[in-house]
Amino acid sequence: MKSKTFKPPIRTLMGPGPSDVSQRVLNAMAKNTIGHLDPSFVSMMDDTKNLLRYAFKTKNELTFAVSAPGSAGMECCFVNLVEPGDKVIICQNGYFGDRMKENVERCGGIAVIVNDDWGTKIDIAKAEKALKENPDACILAFVHAETSTGVKSDPKELVDLAHKHDCLTICDTVTGLAGIPLKVDEWNIDAVYSGTQKCLSAAPGLSPITFNKACEEKIKNRKEKVQSWFLDLNLIMSYWDGDGARAYHHTAPINNLYGLHEALVILAEEGLENSWERHYKNHTILRDGLAKIGIDFLVKEEDRLPQLNTIVIPDGVNDVNARKKLLKDFNLEIGAGLGTLAGKVWRIGLMGESSNEKNINHCIESIKSII
Numbered sequence: 327m328k329s330k331t332f333k334p335p336i337r338t339l340m341g342p343g344p345s346d347v348s349q350r351v352l353n354a355m356a357k358n359t360i361g362h363l364d365p366s367f368v369s370m371m372d373d374t375k376n377l378l379r380y381a382f383k384t385k386n387e388l389t390f391a392v393s394a395p396g397s398a399g400m401e402c403c404f405v406n407l408v409e410p411g412d413k414v415i416i417c418q419n420g421y422f423g424d425r426m427k428e429n430v431e432r433c434g435g436i437a438v439i440v441n442d443d444w445g446t447k448i449d450i451a452k453a454e455k456a457l458k459e460n461p462d463a464c465i466l467a468f469v470h471a472e473t474s475t476g477v478k479s480d481p482k483e484l485v486d487l488a489h490k491h492d493c494l495t496i497c498d499t500v501t502g503l504a505g506i507p508l509k510v511d512e513w514n515i516d517a518v519y520s521g522t523q524k525c526l527s528a529a530p531g532l533s534p535i536t537f538n539k540a541c542e543e544k545i546k547n548r549k550e551k552v553q554s555w556f557l558d559l560n561l562i563m564s565y566w567d568g569d570g571a572r573a574y575h576h577t578a579p580i581n582n583l584y585g586l587h588e589a590l591v592i593l594a595e596e597g598l599e600n601s602w603e604r605h606y607k608n609h610t611i612l613r614d615g616l617a618k619i620g621i622d623f624l625v626k627e628e629d630r631l632p633q634l635n636t637i638v639i640p641d642g643v644n645d646v647n648a649r650k651k652l653l654k655d656f657n658l659e660i661g662a663g664l665g666t667l668a669g670k671v672w673r674i675g676l677m678g679e680s681s682n683e684k685n686i687n688h689c690i691e692s693i694k695s696i697i
């Protein structure tokens with residue numbers, strides 16, 4: 327055997343995720359593994375649920391972390407809430423709306439797509455038109471923070487509208503959580519999922535998720551079993567919620583959960599609102615620095631995500647070669663454009679730990695030297 331211990335290079339992660347993971351979180355994950363039914367582990371899981379409620383600004387009982395990345399959180403919402411024949415309206419303004427459609431159809435549901443141009447926010451008037459034209463729809467799904475384009479949409483507006491038309495709402499805030507304001511209870515969002523490796527800066531592999539009472543009702547009244555055994559909330563909750571009688575469902579990713587717990591403790595120490603503020607302030611520093619070297623943003627100012635900055639690649643710069651050089655010479659990872667934006671834009675993440683002035687300066691200096 328020639329294989330040796332893997333030593334990852336030191337990088338600065340300023341792409342669409344994962345973001346830099348702090349030494350504190352790495353140290354937490356390196357702690358000794360204990361049993362997943364150990365009372366001490368169980369109490370850490372309970373504390374994690376409380377910390378997630380803090381991050382989501384919710385009192386929802388059904389709040390926990392799915393043992394798989396953000397895509398599984400997405401799937402968990404759809405498989406539990408969508409039954410065969412259910413009509414779901416999907417507001418699509420980027421890559422992730424496509425995946426929602428795929429999820430709905432695999433659940434036997436009917437997806438109605440409301441398209442907005444990539445790089446623009448979800449148009450509330452178009453969503454309203456679709457709701458009026460489809461009175462039998464029962465769910466409206468949308469992405470709060472579209473990582474593929476760097477656009478934020480307005481959950482409150484969309485949720486108010488959906489509820490007027492008797493629809494539940496599914497909100498993807500994988501990139502939103504801890505980076506921009508999100509108020510699950512105040513805005514009455516029904517089902518919400520996120521990820522750990524974006525603005526929470528924990529390692530990838532878990533998906534924080536929360537459901538309100540209306541979702542619990544819909545799930546309880548399902549006519550058919552949830553298609554996915556692993557993501558069936560009825561089963562998962564007997565594990566996360568056991569109250570001493572915790573039933574074995576699967577073995578939790580124990581050390582990864584230590585990391586998420588520590589990342590959430592760090593968030594609580596900083597303060598959620600302060601985290602939102604820091605992400606915004608650092609976006610303005612990056613924006614002003616890039617303006618000085620003649621770089622334009624794709625998205626108009628008021629719709630921009632501070633944690634995901636989509637910039638136009640300057641004329642004459644080769645996308646792939648430039649990003650290779652950034653990685654090789656500067657240990658800097660930034661994101662490529664997706665779909666129709668491939669080769670036209672770069673995506674600079676300022677998420678969680680990565681959202682700091684040292685990274686911003688490093689990023690601006692590195693880009694300056696390759697354009």
Ligand SMILES: *Cc1c(COP(=O)(O)O)cnc(C)c1O
Pocket residue numbers: 343395396397398400422469471472473474498499500501521530531
């Ligand atoms: C990253 C991301 C996901 C998927 O999360 P994974 O952890 O990569 O599975 C889903 N939605 C959005 C908006 C994302 O940015």
